[in-house]
Amino acid sequence: MPATSNRTPTPDIAAQITHAMRMMGVAPIPRNYELYYEAYLGSNSQLSKELATLGSRATQDELDEIGARHFSHIHHSRGIERAHSTMAAKLCELVNLLKDEQYALESYNKVLDEAYLNMTNKSAASADILRHAIGILSEATADTMSQGKERVQSVVQKSVEMEAIRQELDEYKRIANTDSLTRLANRRAFDDSLAAIYNSEHVRNFTGLLLADIDHFKKINDSFGHPVGDKILATVANVVRANLRRDVFVARTGGEEFAIILRDSTQEECLQAADRIRTILASAPFKNTKTGVNYGAVTLSVGVCMATAADDPVDLYNKADIALYAAKNAGRNRTVLFEEGMRKDVGRNWLIYRR
Incomplete structure (x- = not known):
C-alpha cells in the first residue's frame, strides 16, 4: 500500500x-x-x-x-562542527609529533658532529677518543631509536583516529546531500552531479537528463492533506528508484519534481527508462488499506534531454524542463524528448503546476 x-x-x-x-x-x-x-x-x-x-x-x-x-538531517551541522574541531586537534597533535621528531634528529646530528670533532682531535690519545666517541654515539642512538619507535606508534594512532573522523565527516556529507522525506539525493547533490556531466566528453556523449513531475499534485494535497501528499511523494520516489539501475543518480529537486541522470545510455534507453517508470507508477494502487480511502491514480509527466543537445549544465536543465512542460501541456502522463523547435513555442509557465 x-x-x-x-x-x-x-x-x-x-x-x-x-x-x-x-x-x-x-x-x-x-x-x-x-x-x-x-x-x-x-x-x-x-x-x-x-x-x-x-x-x-x-x-x-x-x-x-x-x-x-x-x-539526523536537522542536527547534523552540530556534529560536523564537532568532527571538524576534533580533526583540527588531531592534526595539531600530529604536527607537534613531527616537530618533536625533527628536533630529535637535529639533536642527534649535533651529537654526530661532536663525535666527529673528538675523533679528529689530534691532541687526545686514540683510545680515549674512540672510547668517548663510541659512548656518545651509543647513548644518542639508543635514545633516538627509542623515541622514534614511540613517535611511530603515536603517528599510527593519530592516523587511525583521523580516519575515523574522516568517515564521520563523509557520513555527515551524505546526510547533507540527502532529501529527508524521500531518502533520495537532494538539490545540492543534483547540482554537483549535473555539473560533472560536462567534465568529460565521453560522459557527455552518453548521458541523458530526465525531469519528472507528479501530475495534479496540488489537488492531492488539497483533497487529502499534506501528510498523505508526503507519503505519496515517498512512494513515488521508491517506485522510481526501484525501476532504475543501482548506479543511476536519482534526486528530488523540489516539491513534486524528480531528476534522473542516466549515464552510459543512449537516447532510446533514456526514453525507455522514462516510459517504464511512468507506466509502472500509473498502474500502482494508492489506497489506504485501513480506512479504504482511494487516492486515485498517480501519474508522472517526464521531460528528457540528452547532454549533447545542451551547451552546459544550466542549458541541459532548462531544455529538459521545457520538454517537461511540453509533456504537461500535451495532456500529462507522457514522456517528451526535447527538440530545438520547442524553444520558440514553449516557455516555462509555473501556473500550469497550480491547476
Missing part, C-alpha cells in the same frame, strides 16, 4: 501542534515542531513513545537528543 496514513488531519494541524507544544513548555522552533509533527501523524511509534516518556516540561537537550536519533 503506497500511502498508509490512518487519519486525515484537519486544516489547522499546524495550530494544533503549536498549541500542544506551548502547553508542554516546548520552544516553537523548527526542529521541535518536526518532532511533534511526526508524533502527531503516528508514523514513528518509537518517536511517539520517547516523547511521551519525557512528559511535560521536557528540556531542549532532551528533545535534541531524540531529534539527533530520528532526524
